Structure formats: structure tokens, C-alpha cells
Amino acid sequence: MDKNFYITTPIYYPSAKPHMGHAYSSIIADFFARFKKIDDYNVHFLTGTDEHGLKIQRSAEKQGIDPLEFCNQISETFRDLSKTLNLTNTDFIRTTEKRHKKTVQHLWNVLEKNDDIYLSKYSGWYSVSDEAFYNDDEIEDVEGDKIAISSKSKVEWIEEESYFFRLSKWGKPLLDYYQSHPDFIAPESRKNEVISFVKSGLKDLSVSRKSFSWGIKVPNNKDHVIYVWLDALTNYLSALNYPNSNDQLFKNFWPASIHLIGKDILRFHAVYWPAFLLAAKIELPLKVYGHGWILSGEEKMSKSKGNILDPIEIINQYGLDPLRYYLIKEVSFGNDGNISQERLEDCINSDLANNYGNLCQRVTAFAIKNCESKIPNKVKFQKEDIEILDKYKNNLDNIRDKIDNQNINFYIDYIINSLFEANKYFNDQEPWKKKDDLLRLNTIVFTTLEIVRKISFLLYPIIPNSSLKALKIFNLGESDINFSSIGNNEFLIKDSKINKIDILFKKIEKNND
RNA sequence: GGCGGGGUAGCUCAGUUGGUUAGAGCGCAGGACUCAUAAGCCUGAGGUCAGUGGUUCGAUCCCACUUCCCGCUACCA
Numbered sequence: 001m002d003k004n005f006y007i008t009t010p011i012y013y014p015s016a017k018p019h020m021g022h023a024y025s026s027i028i029a030d031f032f033a034r035f036k037k038i039d040d041y042n043v044h045f046l047t048g049t050d051e052h053g054l055k056i057q058r059s060a061e062k063q064g065i066d067p068l069e070f071c072n073q074i075s076e077t078f079r080d081l082s083k084t085l086n087l088t089n090t091d092f093i094r095t096t097e098k099r100h101k102k103t104v105q106h107l108w109n110v111l112e113k114n115d116d117i118y119l120s121k122y123s124g125w126y127s128v129s130d131e132a133f134y135n136d137d138e139i140e141d142v143e144g145d146k147i148a149i150s151s152k153s154k155v156e157w158i159e160e161e162s163y164f165f166r167l168s169k170w171g172k173p174l175l176d177y178y179q180s181h182p183d184f185i186a187p188e189s190r191k192n193e194v195i196s197f198v199k200s201g202l203k204d205l206s207v208s209r210k211s212f213s214w215g216i217k218v219p220n221n222k223d224h225v226i227y228v229w230l231d232a233l234t235n236y237l238s239a240l241n242y243p244n245s246n247d248q249l250f251k252n253f254w255p256a257s258i259h260l261i262g263k264d265i266l267r268f269h270a271v272y273w274p275a276f277l278l279a280a281k282i283e284l285p286l287k288v289y290g291h292g293w294i295l296s297g298e299e300k301m302s303k304s305k306g307n308i309l310d311p312i313e314i315i316n317q318y319g320l321d322p323l324r325y326y327l328i329k330e331v332s333f334g335n336d337g338n339i340s341q342e343r344l345e346d347c348i349n350s351d352l353a354n355n356y357g358n359l360c361q362r363v364t365a366f367a368i369k370n371c372e373s374k375i376p377n378k379v380k381f382q383k384e385d386i387e388i389l390d391k392y393k394n395n396l397d398n399i400r401d402k403i404d405n406q407n408i409n410f411y412i413d414y415i416i417n418s419l420f421e422a423n424k425y426f427n428d429q430e431p432w433k434k435k436d437d438l439l440r441l442n443t444i445v446f447t448t449l450e451i452v453r454k455i456s457f458l459l460y461p462i463i464p465n466s467s468l469k470a471l472k473i474f475n476l477g478e479s480d481i482n483f484s485s486i487g488n489n490e491f492l493i494k495d496s497k498i499n500k501i502d503i504l505f506k507k508i509e510k511n512n513d
Numbered sequence: 514g515g516c517g518g519g520g521u522a523g524c525u526c527a528g529u530u531g532g533u534u535a536g537a538g539c540g541c542a543g544g545a546c547u548c549a550u551a552a553g554c555c556u557g558a559g560g561u562c563a564g565u566g567g568u569u570c571g572a573u574c575c576c577a578c579u580u581c582c583c584g585c586u587a588c589c590a
Contacts, residue, residue: 013590055589122588133588167587189518193585196516206588228590265590272588329538332526336583343525346539354552362549369548409527416538420553427554432547503550 005036005043006253010261011050011093011235014074015059018081020294020339021262023311027324028291028333028408029260030087034461035403035411037088039483044253046239047082048093049075050232052225057214067214071096084312086320086464093239095216095231103238104231105219107280110243111165112219116279122162122206125155133158163208163224170275171202177274177284185270186289186406187334190263194270205229205272233273236285256285258406266290289406292336294327309339321463322348322505328462329416333408345508352466355419356455357504359426360470363448366431367498375449375474376442377494385447386489388425391418392454393487400483415458422451446492449474454486466504473499 009029012022026047033045051071060070075094082089093100111117124133125146139146139155146155175198178184178191185191208224209215215225240254241247261269269288277284296309314323326344329351331337367373381389395414402410426448434441453474460467460481468478474492485491 010590015590050590053590189584192517197585197587200516200586203587227588229588232590263584267585267587268590330525335526338525343539346524350539353550358550358552360549362553364549366548413527413537423553426548427546430546430548505550507550507552 002252003041004252004257005033005041006240006256006258007032007036007043007045008236008256008259009047009089010265011048011095011232012078013050013053013055014071014078015055017074018078018311020296020309020311022078022081023085023323024294024327024331025260025262025291026082026085026087027327030085030089031324031328031408031461032258032260032403032406033088034464035483038457038460038481039400042252043088043090044240044249045087045089046091046093046236047078047087047089048091048235048239049078049095050228050235051075051094051096052215052231053228054209054212054214057212060214068096081311084315084320085324091239093235095235097238099241100235100238101216103242104216104226104234106243107234107237107276108226108230109219110280111276114279114281116166116169117163117207118166120162120164121159122164123157123159126158127153127155160210161224162206162210163218163221164204165207165230165276166279167202167205167272167275170278171198173278174198174271174274177278181284183287184274184284185266186287189334190266190290191270194267197267198271202271202275229268229272230276233268233276237282242282255283258287258289259285260289260291263290263292289334291334292331294331295336295338296340309341314341314344318344318348318508321466322352325352325463328408329412333406348505349507351416351419352463352505353507355416355423356459356470359419359423360452360456360473360501360504363426363445363452364473364498364500367445367449368500370431370435371442371445371498373498373500375492375494375496375498376446378439379443379446379494380439381443381447381489384425384429385443388421389447389450389489391421393489396484396487411458412462415455415462418451418455418458422448422455425451446494449492449498450489453492457481457483457486469501469504472501475499 007029009025012018029045029047033043037043049071051067056071057067060067063070071094079092082092095104108117125139126133134155146157147153175195178195178198185194207227207230208218208221209227210223213225215227216231218224218226236256236259237250237254240250242250242254244250259269259273266288269290273288274284311323322344326339326347327337330339330343330347367376399411399414426444429444431441431444434444452470453476456467456470459470467481471477471480475496
């Protein structure tokens with residue numbers, strides 16, 4: 001049976017240019033996608049842009065252009081980001097596409113038919129400047145005016161006709177589902193937040209708007225557009241051509257293996273989305289993972305603090321792979337993480353240049369000088385060689401298991417430890433002192449080359465370009481990379497040529513003042 | 514306010530279902546080597562595991578209180 005894996009990023013809201021948070025979600029998703037790919041899964045990796053809503057409509061109006069044209073431009077910057085980040089996404093969906101509209105309207109009809117959507121009135125204290133509604137306890141009287149306590153802006157009582165989704169009806173089924181599927185929401189700490197939120201009681205959800213027009217029309221009521229979440233979340237299905245359940249994409253990839261998202265939109269993915277799906281009698285995704293935020297120093301990045309680290313600028317300055325490596329290694333996955341140039345530079349120098357890059361270099365240089373630039377042919381493993389080589393084979397299932405539990409930190413720690421171990425092995429074996437024992441020298445070189453190959457395979461999901469560069473030593477390409485083959489201790493073809501490669505990572509010169 | 518998570522080496526973080534000397538990486542100091550991007554290897558310094566009190570033969574880990582930080586507490590996404 002084929003193994004299928006469907007991973008999604010959030011679809012990004014293109015009201016501003018891409019920032020580090022977008023890059024982070026995408027890079028992590030790409031890590032999983034690439035890992036599953038080399039572990040022989042069929043992978044469907046979806047990302048895209050969420051293009052409807054008042055903000056987009058207004059931004060377009062400001063520029064005096066059609067909203068779709070506006071979206072075309074900005075969506076393109078997100079497509080570019082995917083390329084810049086070297087993502088292996090197999091699709092890029094836009095909520096303004098026909099295929100998406102079709103799916104959303106179909107889903108709407110199903111929900112309406114099942115009596116999960118009804119027409120009523122939405123009312124509340126609305127602040128035009130905040131574009132937000134407030135509850136009674138969030139406003140106060142100041143000299144006869146009602147104002148929002150948090151923003152001090154004026155609010156007015158608004159009543160608007162709106163369709164509602166009967167979210168209230170799904171509280172109990174959701175709680176049951178969480179209980180019977182303990183892995184549905186991750187990480188654990190945030191799962192508790194979701195559960196306590198649902199336990200506190202769910203109100204029906206407004207799912208349409210009359211106040212603006214930039215969106216998907218409600219079927220049979222042109223005055224309304226379908227409001228955000230019912231529109232946006234459905235992208236995960238529309239990309240698989242739902243409702244065509246005979247479609248091969250849908251058959252293979254639904255239910256999704258994992259929706260990877262930021263913690264800020266966890267509720268929508270862990271409450272609204274499964275509620276919609278339950279109501280429509282569609283299977284639920286297997287997992288929703290809400291990762292943390294990337295902070296700059298101690299603080300959340302914001303324009304006013306001037307501490308924004310633009311992923312594009314970082315990439316231009318340091319390269320893509322160092323950023324990917326940093327975000328995957330230095331962030332304790334699930335928690336918030338920090339990024340600073342200083343720490344990024346430390347990471348590049350010690351891990352990538354000194355540890356991995358230098359290992360590749362020292363073994364190849366040694367082999368070129370002492371083994372006629374070939375993978376040694378005559379090789380006889382000793383205990384210490386087999387011991388270090390077999391560790392990889394013995395950990396294959398362990399690593400798979402950790403990946404399935406999103407334990408990214410284990411994965412990268414495993415690699416780093418392997419690098420230390422490899423450098424130590426080469427040191428301890430002292431092949432440069434074995435020039436009168438060529439069998440031993442060859443065996444040490446072969447073993448170390450095998451380890452470099454294994455580690456480079458392991459690094460492929462994290463730093464694909466650099467991994468591929470390193471594998472040029474052995475004339476190996478992307479299609480040769482396979483996770484199971486890490487268990488093979490004689491994968492390299494003996495007597496084949498070893499290529500000298502350029503330095504993988506240049507060290508960053510640091511000022512010592 | 515309510516509910517939840519957390520305060521562990523200079524820095525970033527693991528960890529302990531309570532049990533002799535608390536871990537890693539980076540940074541720092543010293544040493545032996547020389548194949549390599551002056552990289553790698555070895556050794557070391559450095560912590561009252563937020564504070565106080567309690568349970569226990571024994572607590573960094575359990576309980577209570579104090580203090581500080583953070584998250585959630587419904588329709589911006």
C-alpha cells in the first residue's frame with residue numbers, strides 16, 4: 001500500500017509583505033515534507049494565500065486597483081517566498097481561484113442543508129476605526145459617548161443581518177473527539193487551552209458579512225459574502241478537489257496528516273474547522289500543530305520596536321540554509337523562539353562550518369591525497385567501525401517515530417551528536433598515522449565517508465542545498481537520497497571517484513572589540 | 514479576576530515517575546595532536562535547579578505560600 005502524507009501551512013493573508021513567521025511555518029512544513037519524501041511517502045504539501053476580506057478590499061481601493069489585481073500582485077510575493085525558501089510544495093492555492101470558490105460554496109450548501117447554518121442578526125458595539133466588535137464589558141461611558149476600553153475609540157451599536165453556523169451544537173462532539181483522539185491537537189499545553197475554551201461553552205459563529213463585498217458570495221443570497229474562516233479553512237479541501245471524492249488527490253490525501261499553523265490561529269483550526277467538518281460529515285485531519293512565534297531578542301517583532309528581522313534580508317546576507325538550520329535547531333519546537341544575528345552567526349560558525357562543513361572537507365581532502373581520489377575498495381571493518389555505522393540503522397524507526405511526534409529537536413540533536421561522534425572517530429582512528437597500513441587507512445576513510453553520506457541524507461530535510469552540495473563528493477543527487485538507505489553501511493560505490501567540493505559554509509568573521 | 518504554563522551554568526535550553534558527584538550546545542581557560550575552513554579531539558572553571566515553609570530517611574523534582582514572566586479567557590487574521 002502506498003504511504004501518503006498531506007501537510008499544509010496556513011494560507012497567508014497578503015495584506016503585508018512576508019515576515020519571519022511566514023517563513024518559519026513554511027520552513028518547518030518543508031522539513032516534514034522532505035523527510036517524508038525521502039522516507040518513500042507520496043507527499044502533498046500545500047501552501048497559499050487567503051485573499052478575501054475587508055482589509056484587502058480597502059488596500060486595493062487605496063491603490064485604486066481592482067482587489068483581484070491587488071491580490072495577484074501580493075500573492076506573487078508569497079509564491080516568490082516559497083521559491084526563496086526552497087519549498088517543495090506541490091501546490092499553491094489562492095482563495096480567489098475558481099476551484100476554491102466551488103468547494104466553499106458546496107460546503108456552504110451542505111452545512112445549510114444539514115441545518116447547521118441559519119440566517120439571523122449580528123449585533124454589538126462596533127468600532128469603525130478598530131474594525132472590531134466589543135462586548136458590553138469591554139466598553140465604557142465617557143461624557144455620553146461609548147468607547148472601547150482597550151483602544152479608546154468610539155463604538156456604535158450595530159445590527160447586521162448575518163448567517164450563523166451552529167457552533168454551539170458541536171461543543172460536546174468536539175470534546176468527545178479530543179478525548180478519543182489525544183494527538184489531534186499539539187502541542188499538549190495548547191491542547192489544554194483549546195479544551196478549556198470549548199468547555200466554557202461555544203456560541204454560534206457568524207459566517208457571513210453584508211458590510212463588504214470582497215469575498216465568496218453566499219449561494220442564493222448575493223447580499224452576503226462568506227466570512228473568513230469558513231472560506232479560508234476550506235482551502236485544505238479545495239486543493240484536493242473536494243467535493244469530488246473520486247478524485248485521486250482527495251482519495252490519497254484526505255484526511256490531512258497535519259495542519260501546521262502558528263499558535264495564534266490554533267482555535268480556528270482546532271475548534272471551528274473540525275466543527276465544520278463534523279457538521280459536513282467529512283473526516284477530520286489527523287493533527288493540528290500550533291507552533292510558537294519567532295521573537296527578535298526577547299520581544300515580539302513589530303514595526304514600532306524596529307526589531308523586525310526580514311527573512312529575505314537574512315537570506316540575502318547569510319544564505320537560505322543557515323536560516324533554515326537556525327530556525328529548526330535553535331527553536332524548541334512548539335515554544336516561542338528567538339532569533340538574532342549574533343546567535344545565527346554563532347550557529348553558522350560552530351555547527352555548519354566547523355562541525356559539518358569541516359568534516360566533509362577534512363575527509364575528502366584526506367581521501368583525495370591518500371586514496372587516489374576514490375572511494376576505497378579494500379575495506380575490512382573492525383568493531384569500532386561497525387559500532388559507529390550501525391547506530392544509524394538501529395535508530396531508523398526511532399527517528400521515524402520522533403518525526404511522527406513532531407520531535408524536531410530530537411532529530412537535529414541526533415544529527416549534531418552524530419557529527420561530534422564522526423569527528424571524534426576520525427580523530428581517534430588517526431588515519432594520517434596509518435600510511436603503512438593501507439587496509440586500515442582505507443577502512444577508516446570509507447567508514448567516515450559513509451557517515452558523511454548518512455548525515456548528509458539526514459540533513460537534507462533541513463538544509464537541502466548544502467546537503468546536495470556535500471553529496472556531490474560522491475556524485476549523488478537528489479533522487480539518490482533515501483532515508484532507509486541510511487541503514488546501509490556499504491551504500492557508497494567502491495572505486496568510484498571522489499570529487500573535491502567547495503567549502504560548504506564560510507565562517508563569519510566576527511569583530512572582537 | 515478565572516484557568517493554564519513557566520522561573521535550572523555568562524547565553525540558549527534539556528532533565529529528574531523524589532535517591533549517591535544536576536546535563537548539552539555555545540562562550541571562556543588549559544593541554545596533546547596536525548588529516549581539515551587556526552577546524553577537530555581531550556581536560557577544566559562556572560549553578561544555594563526564583564524565595565520561604567512543609568511532607569519524607571532523603572526534594573531541583575511532591576504540597577502550601579510569596580514573587581516575577583508568559584499563554585488562553587470567541588468572530589483583525
